Amino acid sequence: MSGNQNETKPMIHVENLKKSFGKLDVLQGITETIFEGEVVSVIGPSGGGKSTFLRCLNLLEAPTDGKVFFRGTDITDKSVNIDQFRQKMGMVFQNFNVFPHLKVIDNITITPVLEKKMPRAEAEALACQLLDRVGLLDKKDEYPGKLSGGQKQRLAIVRALAMEPDVMLFDEPTSALDPEMVKEVLNVVRDLANQGMTIVIVTHEMGFAREVSDRVFFIDNGIIQEKGTPEELFTSPKHQRTIEFLGKVL
Protein backbone atom coordinates (compact mmCIF):
# COMPACT_ATOMS: atom_id res chain seq x y z
CA MET A 1 0.00 0.00 0.00
CA SER A 2 2.49 2.54 1.20
CA GLY A 3 5.50 0.98 -0.46
CA ASN A 4 8.25 3.48 -1.06
CA GLN A 5 12.01 3.87 -1.10
CA ASN A 6 12.15 3.76 2.71
CA GLU A 7 11.24 0.12 2.80
CA THR A 8 14.81 -1.00 2.78
CA LYS A 9 15.49 0.65 6.15
CA PRO A 10 14.78 -1.75 9.03
CA MET A 11 12.56 -0.32 11.77
CA ILE A 12 12.27 -3.34 14.04
CA HIS A 13 14.41 -6.41 13.81
CA VAL A 14 13.98 -9.46 16.02
CA GLU A 15 16.51 -12.21 16.27
CA ASN A 16 15.74 -15.70 17.48
CA LEU A 17 12.91 -14.33 19.63
CA LYS A 18 11.71 -16.85 22.21
CA LYS A 19 9.12 -16.57 24.94
CA SER A 20 8.02 -19.21 27.41
CA PHE A 21 5.40 -19.02 30.12
CA GLY A 22 6.51 -21.73 32.53
CA LYS A 23 6.70 -24.88 30.47
CA LEU A 24 4.68 -23.42 27.63
CA ASP A 25 6.87 -22.26 24.74
CA VAL A 26 4.77 -19.58 23.09
CA LEU A 27 7.43 -18.22 20.75
CA GLN A 28 9.98 -20.70 19.51
CA GLY A 29 12.56 -18.54 17.81
CA ILE A 30 11.43 -15.85 15.38
CA THR A 31 13.88 -13.87 13.25
CA GLU A 32 12.23 -11.15 11.22
CA THR A 33 12.52 -7.54 10.14
CA ILE A 34 9.83 -4.87 9.88
CA PHE A 35 10.84 -2.11 7.48
CA GLU A 36 10.13 1.58 7.66
CA GLY A 37 6.79 2.56 6.16
CA GLU A 38 5.65 -1.02 5.95
CA VAL A 39 2.26 -2.36 6.98
CA VAL A 40 2.50 -5.90 8.32
CA SER A 41 -0.52 -7.95 9.33
CA VAL A 42 -0.06 -10.86 11.67
CA ILE A 43 -2.66 -13.58 11.34
CA GLY A 44 -3.03 -17.05 12.77
CA PRO A 45 -5.07 -19.18 15.14
CA SER A 46 -5.65 -18.19 18.77
CA GLY A 47 -2.88 -19.29 21.06
CA GLY A 48 -0.43 -19.47 18.18
CA GLY A 49 1.74 -16.69 19.61
CA LYS A 50 0.84 -13.71 17.45
CA SER A 51 -0.12 -11.39 20.32
CA THR A 52 2.94 -12.47 22.30
CA PHE A 53 5.08 -11.71 19.25
CA LEU A 54 3.62 -8.21 19.08
CA ARG A 55 3.98 -7.62 22.83
CA CYS A 56 7.63 -8.64 22.68
CA LEU A 57 8.35 -5.92 20.12
CA ASN A 58 8.06 -3.18 22.76
CA LEU A 59 9.10 -5.53 25.58
CA LEU A 60 5.71 -5.38 27.25
CA GLU A 61 6.46 -9.07 27.40
CA ALA A 62 10.11 -9.71 28.24
CA PRO A 63 11.52 -12.25 25.78
CA THR A 64 12.92 -15.40 27.36
CA ASP A 65 15.66 -15.42 24.75
CA GLY A 66 16.68 -13.52 21.64
CA LYS A 67 17.09 -9.86 20.80
CA VAL A 68 14.88 -7.02 19.64
CA PHE A 69 16.46 -4.17 17.70
CA PHE A 70 14.74 -0.83 17.17
CA ARG A 71 16.45 1.22 14.46
CA GLY A 72 19.63 -0.71 15.15
CA THR A 73 19.60 -0.45 18.96
CA ASP A 74 19.29 -3.66 20.94
CA ILE A 75 16.45 -2.73 23.30
CA THR A 76 16.69 -6.01 25.21
CA ASP A 77 20.02 -4.75 26.55
CA LYS A 78 19.69 -4.05 30.26
CA SER A 79 21.41 -0.67 30.00
CA VAL A 80 18.77 0.63 27.58
CA ASN A 81 16.08 2.96 28.93
CA ILE A 82 13.11 1.09 27.56
CA ASP A 83 10.65 3.93 28.29
CA GLN A 84 12.41 6.10 25.69
CA PHE A 85 11.96 3.44 23.05
CA ARG A 86 8.37 2.65 23.95
CA GLN A 87 7.56 6.29 23.25
CA LYS A 88 8.55 5.55 19.66
CA MET A 89 6.34 2.46 19.47
CA GLY A 90 2.67 3.22 19.96
CA MET A 91 0.48 0.33 21.01
CA VAL A 92 -3.25 -0.23 20.79
CA PHE A 93 -4.92 -3.01 22.76
CA GLN A 94 -7.91 -5.22 22.25
CA ASN A 95 -9.56 -3.85 25.41
CA PHE A 96 -8.77 -0.19 24.67
CA ASN A 97 -7.25 0.38 28.14
CA VAL A 98 -8.16 4.05 28.13
CA PHE A 99 -7.63 5.76 31.50
CA PRO A 100 -11.12 5.95 33.07
CA HIS A 101 -10.16 8.54 35.70
CA LEU A 102 -8.97 11.07 33.13
CA LYS A 103 -10.99 13.16 30.69
CA VAL A 104 -10.61 12.29 27.02
CA ILE A 105 -8.19 15.15 26.42
CA ASP A 106 -6.13 14.31 29.52
CA ASN A 107 -5.87 10.70 28.39
CA ILE A 108 -3.96 12.08 25.42
CA THR A 109 -1.91 14.84 27.02
CA ILE A 110 -0.75 13.12 30.21
CA THR A 111 2.17 11.18 28.73
CA PRO A 112 3.59 13.84 26.39
CA VAL A 113 3.49 16.35 29.26
CA LEU A 114 5.00 13.97 31.82
CA GLU A 115 7.57 12.15 29.76
CA LYS A 116 8.41 14.42 26.86
CA LYS A 117 8.11 17.62 28.90
CA MET A 118 5.82 19.01 26.23
CA PRO A 119 4.24 22.32 27.34
CA ARG A 120 0.63 21.72 28.31
CA ALA A 121 -0.77 24.19 25.78
CA GLU A 122 1.14 22.52 22.98
CA ALA A 123 0.01 19.06 24.11
CA GLU A 124 -3.61 20.20 24.21
CA ALA A 125 -3.40 21.73 20.76
CA LEU A 126 -1.93 18.47 19.45
CA ALA A 127 -4.60 16.46 21.24
CA CYS A 128 -7.40 18.58 19.77
CA GLN A 129 -5.94 18.22 16.30
CA LEU A 130 -5.73 14.43 16.72
CA LEU A 131 -9.22 14.18 18.19
CA ASP A 132 -10.56 16.16 15.28
CA ARG A 133 -8.88 13.74 12.90
CA VAL A 134 -10.82 10.81 14.35
CA GLY A 135 -14.04 12.74 14.85
CA LEU A 136 -13.95 12.93 18.64
CA LEU A 137 -13.22 16.61 19.20
CA ASP A 138 -16.68 17.20 20.68
CA LYS A 139 -15.93 14.55 23.34
CA LYS A 140 -12.72 16.09 24.62
CA ASP A 141 -14.10 17.05 28.05
CA GLU A 142 -16.01 13.82 28.61
CA TYR A 143 -14.81 10.91 30.68
CA PRO A 144 -14.16 7.71 28.72
CA GLY A 145 -17.04 6.01 30.53
CA LYS A 146 -19.36 8.02 28.28
CA LEU A 147 -17.80 6.71 25.07
CA SER A 148 -18.81 3.72 22.94
CA GLY A 149 -16.31 0.93 22.30
CA GLY A 150 -15.42 2.29 18.89
CA GLN A 151 -14.91 5.75 20.31
CA LYS A 152 -12.72 4.39 23.12
CA GLN A 153 -10.55 2.58 20.60
CA ARG A 154 -10.21 5.69 18.46
CA LEU A 155 -9.20 7.56 21.61
CA ALA A 156 -6.63 4.85 22.41
CA ILE A 157 -5.19 5.24 18.91
CA VAL A 158 -4.79 9.01 19.11
CA ARG A 159 -3.43 8.70 22.65
CA ALA A 160 -0.61 6.61 21.19
CA LEU A 161 -0.21 8.97 18.21
CA ALA A 162 0.27 11.92 20.55
CA MET A 163 3.67 10.49 21.45
CA GLU A 164 4.58 10.87 17.76
CA PRO A 165 5.67 7.24 17.40
CA ASP A 166 7.64 5.81 14.50
CA VAL A 167 5.64 2.60 14.47
CA MET A 168 2.19 1.58 15.65
CA LEU A 169 1.49 -1.86 17.08
CA PHE A 170 -2.14 -2.99 17.02
CA ASP A 171 -3.14 -6.00 19.09
CA GLU A 172 -6.49 -7.16 17.71
CA PRO A 173 -7.90 -3.62 17.83
CA THR A 174 -11.39 -4.62 16.69
CA SER A 175 -11.88 -7.95 18.48
CA ALA A 176 -13.74 -6.47 21.44
CA LEU A 177 -15.98 -4.25 19.35
CA ASP A 178 -19.57 -4.62 18.29
CA PRO A 179 -19.69 -5.34 14.56
CA GLU A 180 -21.06 -1.93 13.62
CA MET A 181 -18.09 -0.24 15.26
CA VAL A 182 -15.36 -2.26 13.59
CA LYS A 183 -15.41 -0.10 10.49
CA GLU A 184 -14.87 3.22 12.22
CA VAL A 185 -11.74 1.87 13.89
CA LEU A 186 -10.41 0.17 10.76
CA ASN A 187 -10.90 3.43 8.85
CA VAL A 188 -8.56 5.17 11.28
CA VAL A 189 -5.96 2.42 10.88
CA ARG A 190 -6.32 2.61 7.10
CA ASP A 191 -5.78 6.38 7.13
CA LEU A 192 -2.64 5.89 9.17
CA ALA A 193 -1.38 3.31 6.70
CA ASN A 194 -2.07 5.64 3.79
CA GLN A 195 -0.11 8.38 5.50
CA GLY A 196 2.93 6.12 5.54
CA MET A 197 2.94 5.06 9.21
CA THR A 198 4.80 1.83 9.90
CA ILE A 199 2.22 -0.58 11.27
CA VAL A 200 2.21 -4.07 12.74
CA ILE A 201 -1.34 -5.28 13.28
CA VAL A 202 -2.49 -8.55 14.78
CA THR A 203 -5.95 -9.07 13.38
CA HIS A 204 -8.73 -11.47 12.55
CA GLU A 205 -10.12 -9.11 9.92
CA MET A 206 -8.82 -10.98 6.87
CA GLY A 207 -10.38 -8.63 4.35
CA PHE A 208 -8.73 -5.69 6.00
CA ALA A 209 -5.37 -7.45 6.28
CA ARG A 210 -5.51 -8.28 2.60
CA GLU A 211 -6.43 -4.77 1.57
CA VAL A 212 -4.07 -2.73 3.69
CA SER A 213 -0.93 -4.84 4.20
CA ASP A 214 2.36 -4.87 2.38
CA ARG A 215 3.18 -8.21 3.95
CA VAL A 216 1.31 -10.78 5.98
CA PHE A 217 2.81 -13.12 8.58
CA PHE A 218 1.04 -16.33 9.43
CA ILE A 219 2.09 -17.31 12.97
CA ASP A 220 1.28 -20.66 14.51
CA ASN A 221 3.01 -22.83 17.10
CA GLY A 222 5.31 -19.97 17.99
CA ILE A 223 6.95 -19.44 14.65
CA ILE A 224 6.19 -17.60 11.42
CA GLN A 225 4.99 -20.52 9.36
CA GLU A 226 4.54 -18.51 6.22
CA LYS A 227 4.88 -14.92 5.07
CA GLY A 228 4.45 -12.98 1.90
CA THR A 229 2.41 -10.33 0.15
CA PRO A 230 -1.35 -10.53 0.77
CA GLU A 231 -1.73 -11.88 -2.76
CA GLU A 232 0.74 -14.70 -2.20
CA LEU A 233 -0.58 -15.65 1.20
CA PHE A 234 -4.30 -15.40 0.61
CA THR A 235 -4.53 -16.72 -2.95
CA SER A 236 -1.76 -19.30 -3.05
CA PRO A 237 -0.75 -20.32 0.46
CA LYS A 238 1.92 -23.00 0.43
CA HIS A 239 2.20 -24.23 3.97
CA GLN A 240 -0.29 -26.89 5.07
CA ARG A 241 -1.16 -25.01 8.33
CA THR A 242 -1.82 -21.79 6.40
CA ILE A 243 -4.10 -23.58 3.96
CA GLU A 244 -6.05 -25.16 6.82
CA PHE A 245 -6.33 -21.88 8.71
CA LEU A 246 -7.43 -19.84 5.73
CA GLY A 247 -9.85 -22.58 4.76
CA LYS A 248 -11.54 -22.11 8.13
CA VAL A 249 -11.66 -18.31 8.28
CA LEU A 250 -12.28 -17.26 4.68
Add this chain to the structure above:
Amino acid sequence: MLETIIKMWNKYSYVYISGLTGTLCLAAITVLCGTLIGIVLAVMRLSRVKPLQWLVRFYVWVLRGTPILLQLYFFWIFLPRITGINIPDSTCIIIALIVNASSYVAEVIRAGIQAVDKGQTEAARSLGMTGVHTMTRIILPQAVKNILPALGNEFITMIKQASLASVFFINELTTSYKTVASATFRQVESIIIAGLIYLLVTTVLGRILALVEWRMNANER
Protein backbone atom coordinates in the same frame (compact mmCIF):
# COMPACT_ATOMS: atom_id res chain seq x y z
CA MET B 1 -37.72 2.82 81.20
CA LEU B 2 -37.58 5.58 78.59
CA GLU B 3 -38.01 8.10 81.37
CA THR B 4 -35.12 6.58 83.34
CA ILE B 5 -32.94 6.66 80.24
CA ILE B 6 -33.69 10.33 79.63
CA LYS B 7 -33.02 11.15 83.26
CA MET B 8 -29.74 9.24 83.21
CA TRP B 9 -28.71 10.93 79.98
CA ASN B 10 -29.41 14.35 81.45
CA LYS B 11 -27.26 13.56 84.44
CA TYR B 12 -24.41 11.55 82.88
CA SER B 13 -24.24 12.77 79.29
CA TYR B 14 -20.82 14.27 79.99
CA VAL B 15 -19.46 10.80 80.81
CA TYR B 16 -20.76 9.39 77.55
CA ILE B 17 -19.61 12.35 75.49
CA SER B 18 -16.16 12.11 77.00
CA GLY B 19 -16.20 8.38 76.22
CA LEU B 20 -17.36 8.98 72.67
CA THR B 21 -14.58 11.51 72.20
CA GLY B 22 -12.13 8.90 73.46
CA THR B 23 -13.53 6.31 71.08
CA LEU B 24 -13.38 8.63 68.08
CA CYS B 25 -9.82 9.67 68.96
CA LEU B 26 -8.76 6.05 69.38
CA ALA B 27 -10.32 5.11 66.05
CA ALA B 28 -8.86 8.12 64.25
CA ILE B 29 -5.34 7.64 65.60
CA THR B 30 -5.49 3.93 64.93
CA VAL B 31 -6.71 4.24 61.37
CA LEU B 32 -4.34 7.11 60.57
CA CYS B 33 -1.21 5.42 61.93
CA GLY B 34 -2.43 2.02 60.77
CA THR B 35 -2.81 3.43 57.26
CA LEU B 36 0.68 4.92 57.22
CA ILE B 37 2.19 1.62 58.35
CA GLY B 38 -0.20 -0.27 56.10
CA ILE B 39 1.04 1.65 53.04
CA VAL B 40 4.63 0.68 53.85
CA LEU B 41 3.56 -2.94 54.37
CA ALA B 42 1.59 -2.98 51.12
CA VAL B 43 4.57 -1.60 49.20
CA MET B 44 6.78 -4.27 50.78
CA ARG B 45 4.24 -6.93 49.92
CA LEU B 46 4.06 -5.80 46.29
CA SER B 47 7.82 -5.36 45.94
CA ARG B 48 9.89 -7.89 44.08
CA VAL B 49 12.07 -8.57 47.13
CA LYS B 50 11.01 -11.98 48.36
CA PRO B 51 12.11 -11.68 52.03
CA LEU B 52 10.08 -8.47 52.35
CA GLN B 53 7.04 -10.24 50.93
CA TRP B 54 7.47 -13.11 53.37
CA LEU B 55 7.90 -10.76 56.31
CA VAL B 56 4.63 -8.98 55.53
CA ARG B 57 2.80 -12.22 54.87
CA PHE B 58 3.94 -13.53 58.25
CA TYR B 59 2.93 -10.29 59.99
CA VAL B 60 -0.51 -10.29 58.39
CA TRP B 61 -0.94 -14.01 59.00
CA VAL B 62 -0.28 -13.67 62.76
CA LEU B 63 -2.36 -10.54 63.28
CA ARG B 64 -5.35 -11.67 61.29
CA GLY B 65 -5.24 -15.16 62.69
CA THR B 66 -5.35 -14.27 66.38
CA PRO B 67 -8.08 -12.50 68.38
CA ILE B 68 -7.58 -8.80 68.83
CA LEU B 69 -8.24 -9.02 72.57
CA LEU B 70 -5.35 -11.45 72.90
CA GLN B 71 -3.18 -8.99 71.00
CA LEU B 72 -4.18 -6.20 73.37
CA TYR B 73 -3.18 -8.35 76.37
CA PHE B 74 0.06 -9.25 74.66
CA PHE B 75 1.12 -5.66 74.05
CA TRP B 76 -0.11 -4.59 77.49
CA ILE B 77 2.14 -7.16 79.15
CA PHE B 78 4.92 -7.33 76.62
CA LEU B 79 5.72 -3.67 75.91
CA PRO B 80 6.48 -2.59 79.51
CA ARG B 81 8.45 -5.79 80.04
CA ILE B 82 10.84 -5.52 77.09
CA THR B 83 11.32 -1.78 77.33
CA GLY B 84 11.69 -1.88 81.10
CA ILE B 85 9.87 1.42 81.47
CA ASN B 86 6.46 2.08 82.87
CA ILE B 87 4.35 2.61 79.76
CA PRO B 88 0.81 3.84 80.39
CA ASP B 89 -1.92 1.27 79.63
CA SER B 90 -3.47 3.56 77.06
CA THR B 91 -0.22 3.76 75.09
CA CYS B 92 0.14 -0.02 75.03
CA ILE B 93 -3.43 -0.42 73.85
CA ILE B 94 -3.14 2.26 71.16
CA ILE B 95 0.01 0.61 69.84
CA ALA B 96 -1.70 -2.77 69.82
CA LEU B 97 -4.72 -1.36 67.98
CA ILE B 98 -2.46 0.36 65.44
CA VAL B 99 -0.47 -2.80 64.80
CA ASN B 100 -3.67 -4.76 64.36
CA ALA B 101 -5.22 -2.16 62.04
CA SER B 102 -2.04 -1.93 59.94
CA SER B 103 -2.31 -5.58 58.99
CA TYR B 104 -5.87 -5.12 57.76
CA VAL B 105 -5.11 -1.86 55.99
CA ALA B 106 -2.08 -3.40 54.28
CA GLU B 107 -4.34 -6.02 52.76
CA VAL B 108 -6.94 -3.42 51.79
CA ILE B 109 -4.32 -1.33 49.98
CA ARG B 110 -2.70 -4.30 48.31
CA ALA B 111 -6.07 -5.55 47.09
CA GLY B 112 -7.03 -2.04 45.98
CA ILE B 113 -3.91 -1.71 43.85
CA GLN B 114 -4.17 -5.20 42.44
CA ALA B 115 -7.83 -4.69 41.56
CA VAL B 116 -6.87 -2.04 39.00
CA ASP B 117 -6.95 -3.70 35.58
CA LYS B 118 -3.52 -4.87 34.46
CA GLY B 119 -4.28 -3.33 31.09
CA GLN B 120 -3.94 0.11 32.68
CA THR B 121 -0.32 -0.56 33.58
CA GLU B 122 0.34 -2.03 30.15
CA ALA B 123 -1.20 0.94 28.39
CA ALA B 124 0.78 3.44 30.46
CA ARG B 125 4.06 1.57 30.06
CA SER B 126 3.47 1.09 26.32
CA LEU B 127 3.17 4.86 25.97
CA GLY B 128 6.61 5.16 27.52
CA MET B 129 5.46 6.27 30.94
CA THR B 130 7.95 5.49 33.70
CA GLY B 131 7.12 2.94 36.39
CA VAL B 132 6.81 5.65 39.04
CA HIS B 133 4.49 7.83 36.95
CA THR B 134 2.41 4.80 36.04
CA MET B 135 1.93 4.08 39.74
CA THR B 136 1.30 7.68 40.88
CA ARG B 137 -0.73 8.99 37.93
CA ILE B 138 -2.57 5.95 36.61
CA ILE B 139 -2.79 3.13 39.17
CA LEU B 140 -3.04 4.90 42.55
CA PRO B 141 -5.75 7.39 41.52
CA GLN B 142 -7.86 4.41 40.47
CA ALA B 143 -6.83 2.29 43.44
CA VAL B 144 -7.88 5.06 45.83
CA LYS B 145 -11.44 4.51 44.68
CA ASN B 146 -11.15 0.91 45.83
CA ILE B 147 -9.21 1.74 48.98
CA LEU B 148 -11.02 4.75 50.46
CA PRO B 149 -14.38 3.07 51.05
CA ALA B 150 -12.61 0.13 52.66
CA LEU B 151 -10.61 2.49 54.87
CA GLY B 152 -13.83 4.21 55.88
CA ASN B 153 -15.25 0.84 56.83
CA GLU B 154 -12.08 0.13 58.77
CA PHE B 155 -12.68 3.36 60.70
CA ILE B 156 -16.22 2.25 61.55
CA THR B 157 -14.91 -1.17 62.55
CA MET B 158 -12.31 0.49 64.77
CA ILE B 159 -14.98 2.52 66.55
CA LYS B 160 -16.53 -0.76 67.58
CA GLN B 161 -13.25 -2.55 68.23
CA ALA B 162 -11.98 0.25 70.44
CA SER B 163 -14.60 -0.97 72.94
CA LEU B 164 -12.11 -3.72 73.78
CA ALA B 165 -9.98 -1.04 75.41
CA SER B 166 -12.64 -0.91 78.13
CA VAL B 167 -11.12 -4.12 79.46
CA PHE B 168 -8.16 -1.95 80.46
CA PHE B 169 -10.38 0.89 81.61
CA ILE B 170 -9.20 3.30 78.96
CA ASN B 171 -11.52 6.24 78.41
CA GLU B 172 -13.87 5.32 75.58
CA LEU B 173 -17.57 4.75 75.12
CA THR B 174 -17.87 1.23 76.53
CA THR B 175 -15.86 2.30 79.55
CA SER B 176 -18.39 5.13 79.97
CA TYR B 177 -21.13 2.55 80.21
CA LYS B 178 -19.20 0.75 82.95
CA THR B 179 -18.68 4.01 84.82
CA VAL B 180 -22.32 5.04 84.61
CA ALA B 181 -23.56 1.52 85.41
CA SER B 182 -21.49 1.32 88.57
CA ALA B 183 -22.60 4.78 89.66
CA THR B 184 -26.33 4.16 89.08
CA PHE B 185 -26.62 0.37 89.38
CA ARG B 186 -28.74 0.57 86.22
CA GLN B 187 -26.96 -1.86 83.89
CA VAL B 188 -29.53 -2.16 81.11
CA GLU B 189 -30.27 1.54 80.71
CA SER B 190 -26.63 2.51 80.67
CA ILE B 191 -25.90 -0.15 78.04
CA ILE B 192 -28.81 1.05 75.91
CA ILE B 193 -27.56 4.62 75.98
CA ALA B 194 -24.07 3.53 74.90
CA GLY B 195 -25.56 1.31 72.20
CA LEU B 196 -27.70 4.12 70.82
CA ILE B 197 -24.68 6.39 70.61
CA TYR B 198 -22.70 3.69 68.77
CA LEU B 199 -25.59 3.18 66.37
CA LEU B 200 -25.96 6.90 65.72
CA VAL B 201 -22.26 7.38 65.04
CA THR B 202 -21.80 4.31 62.84
CA THR B 203 -24.97 5.07 60.86
CA VAL B 204 -24.01 8.69 60.23
CA LEU B 205 -20.48 7.69 59.24
CA GLY B 206 -21.81 4.94 56.98
CA ARG B 207 -24.03 7.44 55.23
CA ILE B 208 -21.20 9.93 54.76
CA LEU B 209 -19.06 7.14 53.37
CA ALA B 210 -21.71 6.09 50.87
CA LEU B 211 -22.05 9.69 49.75
CA VAL B 212 -18.31 10.12 49.27
CA GLU B 213 -18.16 6.88 47.32
CA TRP B 214 -21.01 8.01 45.11
CA ARG B 215 -19.36 11.33 44.40
CA MET B 216 -16.05 9.67 43.67
CA ASN B 217 -17.56 7.45 41.01
CA ALA B 218 -19.43 10.33 39.41
CA ASN B 219 -17.20 10.45 36.33
CA GLU B 220 -17.73 6.79 35.58
CA ARG B 221 -21.47 7.07 35.23
